[in-house]
Amino acid sequence: MRIKKFHGVSMPEVMKKVRSEFGTEAVILSSKVIKNGGFLGLFKKEMTEVVAGMDPDVPVERKKAIPSEPLLDKGNNRENQKILDEITQLKAIIQDGSTRNPALSPLMQELEQYLSRQGLQKPYVQSLVSSILEKYEPPNKRGDVKRMAVEELTDMLRQIPSGHTFQKRYIHLFGPTGVGKTTTLAKLAGDAVLNKGWKVGFITTDTYRIGAVEQLKTYAGILNAPVEVAYNMEDYRLAKEKLTDVDLVLIDTAGRNYRNRAFIEELQKVIDFEEQADHFLVLSLTSKYADMQAVYDNFSFLPVEKIIFTKEDETSTLADAVNLILEKKRGPAYITNGQDVPDDIQSMSPGKIAVQLMKGYTDEGSG
Ligand SMILES: Nc1nc2c(ncn2[C@@H]2O[C@H](COP(=O)(O)OP(=O)(O)OP(=O)(O)O)[C@@H](O)[C@H]2O)c(=O)[nH]1
Ligand SMILES: [Mg+2]
Known part of the structure; x- marks a missing residue:
């Protein structure tokens, strides 16, 4: 580890120096305020001193070439014990x-x-x-x-752009099985009908799961909205033509195991991704992060602009949403937090997410 002292009039200034010399990997080993300069002990200026370290990338060959001098000295028990204690401490830190x-x-x-x-x-x-x-x-x-x-x-x-403003005429939702696509679509339709006074229509391409069409028709019935069913691209285009008199068309798709790329290819046979539309990937916050990443990656070559995170009410933290947003540079359009249609959905902004993530960090006590 390279270790160096840095000085400056304030912490931010010193940190800038540390970063510019050691980069973002720098580790701050200590920091303190010191008095510097002056004359006969008078007029000293307060300075901030930071000791920072950085692991230079040691090439593998050099690591091997370290001389084989024994670390433990045979005759010196006290010295040996000290070295062993230090190794134990280091091991504990690493294993932590x-x-x-x-x-x-x-x-x-x-x-x-x-x-x-x-x-x-x-x-x-x-x-x-x-x-x-x-x-x-x-x-x-x-x-x-x-x-x-x-x-x-x-x-x-x-x-990273987030939120949703209903600028486009079509909304498509895609995502793994059971994440809440149909429910979320009904919530969005509810918002458009009840708050904007719009006329909406649905298309579903979920002809795969038994009961899927009926599920959507139930919601559509409440909103007095037409439903078209599309088995293939031709049906899908015809359905759109039939819905020219509505303000917004919401398109539901079948939940599939999208960690498998073949299902995405199947989807492309029914949905026109060239269309000027909002394409949202729906992911449940209750799923494993690695699986969310895998599904996202499979969709990444399609014009999927934003993510809808569902089931916030079933999880204790938004950390995985934040991880995915920052890693993939794709913002959230919404977060849903319950089964109630149309209420349990929130438009997401960076501020709201940040507050949510920090809400368990109390002003007092530890944690
Ligand atoms: N707790 C909770 N449950 C939700 C939320 N959104 C949807 N659900 C529930 O999740 C279940 C599946 O919802 P659907 O909307 O049918 O999910 P889907 O993605 O359309 O499912 P498939 O079409 O079968 O892939 C239902 O029981 C919904 O009520 C949410 O935000 N929180
Ligand atoms: Mg569904």
Whole structure:
């Protein structure tokens, strides 16, 4: 590890120096305020001193070439015990597996641990913590830490377009089985009919699951909206022609195991992706992150602009939504939080997500 001291008049200034020399991988080992300069001990200026370290990329060959001098010295028991103790400590730190960085202030360590426990991926935890250290004076109250984290997280998420404004005439929903596509489509239709006074129509291409058409027809009946069923691309185009007098057409699709690319190819045979339409991928927050990534990746070559995350009420954290948004640079259009149509859906903004993720971080106590 390369270790170096950095100085500056403020923490943000020093952090900038650390980053420009050591990059984002730098580890802060300690920080303190020191007095510098002056004359005969007078007029000294306050400076911030940070000791930072960085792991240079040691090539594999060099690692092998380390001389084979014995680490433990045969005759010196006390010295040997000291080395063994240090190795044990290092092992414990490595096995801990958390992002705990003992060089950070206790409050910032606590923030790191909170975010990691929520399930936020390590690089995002680290970049959040370093932007806080870079931009603000070191916080000394939990309330301040929370406010800064919400602000920084909002900033990170704001780079990626989110929300939905009903600009396009067609809305398509795709996604794995049972994530809530049909229910969400009914919620969106409810919003358009009840709040905008629009006339809506549905097309369903889910001719696969028994009862799927009836399920949609039940919702459509309540909203007094027509339903067209499409078995193939020709039906799909005809259905659109039949619905020219409605303001918004909502298109439901069958839930399939989209970790398998073949199902996406099948989908392309029925849905026209060239169409000027909103294409939303629906993912349940109760599913495993690796599976969400795999499904997203399979859809990534299609014009899927945004993600709808469902079943927020069945999970304790939005961390995986944040991970996916930041990793794939695709924002959320909505988050749904219950089975009730049309109420249990929220348009998502970066601020709301940030507040949600930090809501378990209380102003007092630990956690
Ligand atoms: N808890 C909870 N349940 C939801 C939510 N959205 C949908 N559901 C429930 O999830 C189940 C499946 O919903 P559907 O809308 O049929 O899901 P789908 O994706 O259309 O399912 P397939 O068409 O079979 O792939 C139903 O019991 C819904 O009530 C939500 O936000 N929270
Ligand atoms: Mg369905």
